[in-house]
Amino acid sequence: MAWAPLFARLVPFSHRLTRTSLCFFSIFFTYVCYCVLFPAESLMQKSVEPTTGCAHHHNHHHRQTKAPRIAETHTVRNHTPSPPLSSMKFGNKKLPKAIIVGVKKGGTRAVLEFIRIHPDVRAAGTETHFFDRNYDRGLEWYRGLMPRTLDSQITMEKTPSYFVTKETPQRISAMSRDTRLIVVVRDPVTRAISDYTQTLTKTPDLPSFQELAFRNQTLGIVDTSWNAIRIGLYALHLDNWLRFFPLAQIHFVSGERLITDPAGELARVQDFLGLKRIVTDKHFYFNRTKGFPCLKKPESSGSPRCLGKSKGRTHVQIDRDAIEQLRDFYRPYNIRFYEMVGHDFKWD
Numbered sequence: 515m516a517w518a519p520l521f522a523r524l525v526p527f528s529h530r531l532t533r534t535s536l537c538f539f540s541i542f543f544t545y546v547c548y549c550v551l552f553p554a555e556s557l558m559q560k561s562v563e564p565t566t567g568c569a570h571h572h573n574h575h576h577r578q579t580k581a582p583r584i585a586e587t588h589t590v591r592n593h594t595p596s597p598p599l600s601s602m603k604f605g606n607k608k609l610p611k612a613i614i615v616g617v618k619k620g621g622t623r624a625v626l627e628f629i630r631i632h633p634d635v636r637a638a639g640t641e642t643h644f645f646d647r648n649y650d651r652g653l654e655w656y657r658g659l660m661p662r663t664l665d666s667q668i669t670m671e672k673t674p675s676y677f678v679t680k681e682t683p684q685r686i687s688a689m690s691r692d693t694r695l696i697v698v699v700r701d702p703v704t705r706a707i708s709d710y711t712q713t714l715t716k717t718p719d720l721p722s723f724q725e726l727a728f729r730n731q732t733l734g735i736v737d738t739s740w741n742a743i744r745i746g747l748y749a750l751h752l753d754n755w756l757r758f759f760p761l762a763q764i765h766f767v768s769g770e771r772l773i774t775d776p777a778g779e780l781a782r783v784q785d786f787l788g789l790k791r792i793v794t795d796k797h798f799y800f801n802r803t804k805g806f807p808c809l810k811k812p813e814s815s816g817s818p819r820c821l822g823k824s825k826g827r828t829h830v831q832i833d834r835d836a837i838e839q840l841r842d843f844y845r846p847y848n849i850r851f852y853e854m855v856g857h858d859f860k861w862d
């Protein structure tokens with residue numbers, strides 16, 4: 515405003531202006547100069563927020579609120595339409611560096627949903643079943659299912675049935691011997707009941723849990739050919755993986771601790787994947803209604819996120835005797851598993 519006194523001197527009738535009108539005139543003159551020097555479109559190239567330009571206010575302002583500024587800048591410079599930022603594709607699809615290979619009903623969805631909050635992780639949303647059911651489709655088909663990633667990001671997927679499929683370790687090793695493997699394990703008895711509860715929702719006329727679990731319940735003979743039982747023989751399945759991968763390349767998440775201390779389990783997962791510990795207890799809250807940890811509302815927008823209704827079902831009631839018999843059955847397998855991985859999961 516240094517020009518204002520000079521202006522007052524140059525204009526002969528300025529002495530007749532009141533202080534207020536002089537001030538008003540100064541502002542108006544500044545505004546006119548500003549518009550001449552910085553027309554509306556050139557301002558738009560510099561600012562991120564939609565601002566009101568000096569000219570063509572209404573049209574531009576309208577257009578600005580609809581398209582991201584970076585696209586607008588492009589249009590102004592090249593006079594060609596450009597896609598909105600949200601539809602631009604970054605990075606490329608890569609084969610996974612890490613796979614959650616099991617176990618079914620262990621908490622695999624929770625681990626994937628929690629780790630993918632990490633900015634350096636991107637994951638395929640659905641189970642691909644590439645290494646067990648779709649292997650004939652080839653690696654390019656598999657790669658096509660992956661999200662685009664930047665070079666700094668890790669691609670992941672989860673298919674829990676891999677852990678118990680005989681051919682899978684060899685096939686994953688053939689893709690890359692460096693693939694990192696994550697196995698979410700849970701007390702095999704609870705896991706079997708969870709598995710049965712899920713099957714029952716799809717097949718209501720299923721025989722009882724006991725009928726399927728035992729060949730002869732009086733004699734305590736367990737039917738190991740029933741999938742819900744077989745999956746829990748972790749030590750046997752792990753033997754098969756160790757033929758192709760060193761133990762150091764397999765990380766075991768405790769399905770139980772994942773519920774009581776999700777941040778602690780996720781810290782270990784991030785360490786295993788060589789990631790900075792970004793997913794912490796700040797990201798979780800315990801939802802009393804669901805009875806499980808859920809993700810807090812992301813800072814940007816959205817709402818708090820719990821896993822869907824199929825995660826955390828009320829289990830079918832199984833009598834104590836049957837549970838005790840199954841505990842006895844699994845005990846030696848569990849002990850062997852603890853020895854193999856060097857960690858006691860305390861399932862007894």
Ligand SMILES: Nc1ncnc2c1ncn2[C@@H]1O[C@H](COP(=O)(O)OS(=O)(=O)O)[C@@H](OP(=O)(O)O)[C@H]1O
Nearest residue numbers: 618619620621622623624708806807821825826827
């Ligand atoms: N945060 C959170 N929210 C909800 N559920 C959780 C969570 N953390 C672990 N779990 C446990 O995950 C169990 C389902 O495991 P999976 O996701 O591996 O199931 S599946 O194999 O993909 O069907 C599911 O099993 P059920 O309780 O038997 O339904 C849960 O106990």
